[in-house]
Each structure stands twice: as C-alpha cells, then as structure tokens.
Amino acid sequence: MAEQQINVAVLGGGSFGTALASIGAANGARVRQWMRDEALVAQINREHRNGRYLPDYAIHPAVTASTSLATVLSGADLVLIAIPSKAFRSVVQAARPWLSPEQILVSTTKGIEAESFLLMSQVLEEETGFARIGVIAGPNLASEIADQQLTATVVASADTLTRTRVQQALSCRYFRVYASNDRHGVELGGALKNIYAIAAGMAAALGMGENTRSMLITRALAEMSRFAVAQGANPMTFLGLSGVGDLIVTCSSPLSRNFRVGQALGLGKTLDEAVEALGQVAEGVNTVKLVCAKAEEAGVYMPLAEGLYRVLFDGVPATDMARMLMMGEQSSDVEFILPREDVQQAHRDSGGWHG
Numbered sequence: 001m002a003e004q005q006i007n008v009a010v011l012g013g014g015s016f017g018t019a020l021a022s023i024g025a026a027n028g029a030r031v032r033q034w035m036r037d038e039a040l041v042a043q044i045n046r047e048h049r050n051g052r053y054l055p056d057y058a059i060h061p062a063v064t065a066s067t068s069l070a071t072v073l074s075g076a077d078l079v080l081i082a083i084p085s086k087a088f089r090s091v092v093q094a095a096r097p098w099l100s101p102e103q104i105l106v107s108t109t110k111g112i113e114a115e116s117f118l119l120m121s122q123v124l125e126e127e128t129g130f131a132r133i134g135v136i137a138g139p140n141l142a143s144e145i146a147d148q149q150l151t152a153t154v155v156a157s158a159d160t161l162t163r164t165r166v167q168q169a170l171s172c173r174y175f176r177v178y179a180s181n182d183r184h185g186v187e188l189g190g191a192l193k194n195i196y197a198i199a200a201g202m203a204a205a206l207g208m209g210e211n212t213r214s215m216l217i218t219r220a221l222a223e224m225s226r227f228a229v230a231q232g233a234n235p236m237t238f239l240g241l242s243g244v245g246d247l248i249v250t251c252s253s254p255l256s257r258n259f260r261v262g263q264a265l266g267l268g269k270t271l272d273e274a275v276e277a278l279g280q281v282a283e284g285v286n287t288v289k290l291v292c293a294k295a296e297e298a299g300v301y302m303p304l305a306e307g308l309y310r311v312l313f314d315g316v317p318a319t320d321m322a323r324m325l326m327m328g329e330q331s332s333d334v335e336f337i338l339p340r341e342d343v344q345q346a347h348r349d350s351g352g353w354h355g
C-alpha cells in the first residue's frame with residue numbers, strides 16, 4: 001500500500017524555512033509556506049525562487065506559498081516554524097486558531113525570548129499546551145543546504161512520533177536527520193553558539209590565525225557547557241551535531257550571519273552599522289545580552305560572552321578581542337575531568353591564586 005502523503009506547513013519565508021520547504025516537497029510531501037510578504041509569495045509561486053533570501057537556488061515547484069495562515073495550516077500534519085525569536089511568539093499566536101493537538105510543531109529557530117528567557121519550543125508549549133513539540137538544530141547553513149551540500153541535523157523531542165515524522169519528511173540523500181530526546185540541550189546549543197560565531201567573525205577580521213579560532217571554539221564549548229549545567233541541561237548533548245557541529249560551522253563560515261556581524265565589527269563598523277549591512281537577523285546579538293545577564297545572576301563564569309558583550313554594548317574596541325581571549329582565568333581544560341574548583345584550589349594552595 002502506498003504511504004499517505006504528509007502535509008507540511010512552513011511558517012517563515014527566510015532562507016532556512018525555504019530550504020526545508022524545498023526538501024519536504026522533493027520528498028513527496030504537500031508543502032505550503034507562509035510569509036507576510038505578498039511580492040515574495042507571488043515570486044515563489046511564479047518563478048519557484050526566493051529572490052530576497054535565497055536568490056541563487058531553485059525551489060521545488062511543488063512548494064506553494066501564501067500570506068494566509070489559514071490556507072497554509074489547514075490539514076497540516078507537521079508545522080515547521082522558521083521565524084526569528086523576536087517575532088516567534090506573535091506568529092504562533094496568530095497561527096493558534098488553526099493549530100490542533102494532533103499536529104507536530106517544530107521550531108527551527110536558534111534564539112531566546114528576551115522577556116522570559118524561554119527557548120522557542122518552550123514558547124510553543126506555553127502558547128499551545130500540545131504534546132508533539134520538537135526542535136531541529138545542527139550545522140545547517142541554509143544556502144549550503146539549498147546547494148545540496150551534504151550535512152545533517154538533529155530533531156529533538158520527547159515525543160517519538162515527532163522524531164520519526166521529521167526524519168521521514170526531511171531526510172534525503174544530502175540531508176541526514178538524527179534523533180535526540182534532549183530537546184532542551186539541542187535547542188540551547190543552537191542558541192548559544194551564535195554568541196561565539198560573532199566573536200569568531202571578529203577574530204577572523206582582526207587577522208587572527210587558525211590556532212586562535214580553534215582555541216576560541218574549544219573554550220566556547222567549555223563556556224557553553226558550564227552555562228548548560230547551571231541551567232539544568234545535559235552538556236553531553238553539546239558533543240553532537242547541534243553543539244560542536246553547529247559551533248564549528250558558524251565560527252568558521254562567512255555564510256553565517258552571526259559570523260558576518262562579527263567580521264563587520266572587526267573591520268571597525270559599529271553594531272548598528274553591522275546589523276544594518278547584514279539586513280537579516282543575527283540572533284547572537286540579543287542572545288549574548290540575555291545570557292550574560294543570566295550568567296551573572298547564576299554566578300556562571302563566561303569570559304568570552306562577557307568580553308563580547310563589552311565590545312557590542314559598552315564601546316570596548318574590537319581590537320581588545322585578543323585580551324578577551326587571553327586574560328581569562330586559566331582553569332581546567334575539560335571541566336568534566338578536572339573540575340574548575342579543583343584548579344582554583346590548587347592555585348590558592350600554591351599561593352598563586354588571585355581570582
């Protein structure tokens with residue numbers, strides 16, 4: 001018996017939403033994509049191209065776009081929400097009349113809500129109360145996916161059906177979909193890495209070398225893990241695609257918007273100029289603000305995030321990046337093996353501790 005066709009709704013007309021819509025349609029799903037821009041809807045339906053966000057790639061012709069949430073959501077089995085964190089809740093609220101508990105709701109957004117410090121799947125949970133909620137995250141630069149370069153993502157959910165449906169809908173010969181039941185860890189990794197992508201872009205623009213980038217990525221992972229532990233998340237999840245995988249790609253590629261904001265700052269632009277030149281959302285700018293406040297509250301040591309905060313918001317020159325990298329406390333390499341407290345104690349015992 002032929003498998004029943006799955007109906008997929010994608011909310012958001014940005015590059016990642018568009019790349020995922022195209023994969024779903026190529027896999028045989030009926031895909032409808034919602035966006036608020038009528039001209040873009042017309043272009044996608046007419047030319048099968050998203051001229052604003054992904055101009056160089058063809059979209060599968062079976063994707064149909066619409067500005068009507070009712071049209072896009074009616075009959076949808078799987079709803080992918082690819083909307084920046086700032087607007088995420090308001091779009092979910094607008095969509096709410098056409099959402100139902102049998103549907104699977106999946107966030108693709110790597111950000112944190114400012115007022116509540118909630119991750120996007122928690123916003124989904126709050127707004128709907130549904131059980132079938134998940135996230136996807138991984139090394140997933142949208143334009144590389146549209147170019148059918150090989151990569152993988154992680155679908156994370158406590159719900160088995162959510163995991164398998166997303167795997168069925170999105171995995172293809174160039175896009176693998178691994179499963180996890182640690183939704184919080186996967187989502188937190190995706191949000192936190194944007195902070196360090198900005199720092200890495202800045203370091204690259206300042207001419208720092210590959211050793212430096214490697215140190216930055218590794219210490220970023222240590223810092224992210226420390227924060228995760230304080231948030232009650234499992235830092236081991238950061239060893240997967242949504243942690244280390246995504247951290248490496250966004251700290252290495254000018255295709256990352258966060259990396260590009262960092263590059264612009266490193267070249268002497270102000271934050272406003274850098275964001276304006278980007279013309280898209282770099283989630284890390286808000287995330288660093290929220291995470292630094294939370295880290296201070298929880299007493300978590302995050303020298304890289306704090307240094308970046310000072311460059312972004314306190315007028316500290318980007319050229320002070322090097323100091324930011326080198327002046328932090330020299331604690332343990334891998335804190336799971338040698339806890340930071342032990343190193344601090346050893347420094348104190350030898351009279352060399354001034355921290």
Ligand SMILES: NC(=O)C1=CN([C@@H]2O[C@H](COP(=O)(O)OP(=O)(O)OC[C@H]3O[C@@H](n4cnc5c(N)ncnc54)[C@H](OP(=O)(O)O)[C@@H]3O)[C@@H](O)[C@H]2O)C=CC1
Pocket residue numbers: 012013014015016017018035036037082083084085087091108109110111140141142143280281283
């Ligand atoms: N791009 C990438 O490479 C990847 C992105 N992600 C994550 O996925 C999320 C979505 O990414 P992406 O697809 O690139 O899109 P963007 O983050 O660039 O978001 C653009 C889409 O959101 C819409 N939007 C923004 N504000 C509102 C609003 N107030 N009301 C309605 N719609 C709004 C935009 O509409 P309009 O054009 O009208 O402004 C556009 O359709 C991001 O937050 C990112 O963290 C994850 C992996 C890869």
Ligand SMILES: O=C(CO)COP(=O)(O)O
Pocket residue numbers: 110138139140141142194197246249250255256257258259281282283
């Ligand atoms: O998350 C991404 C790739 O996995 C995309 O990163 P940016 O939002 O920095 O473009």
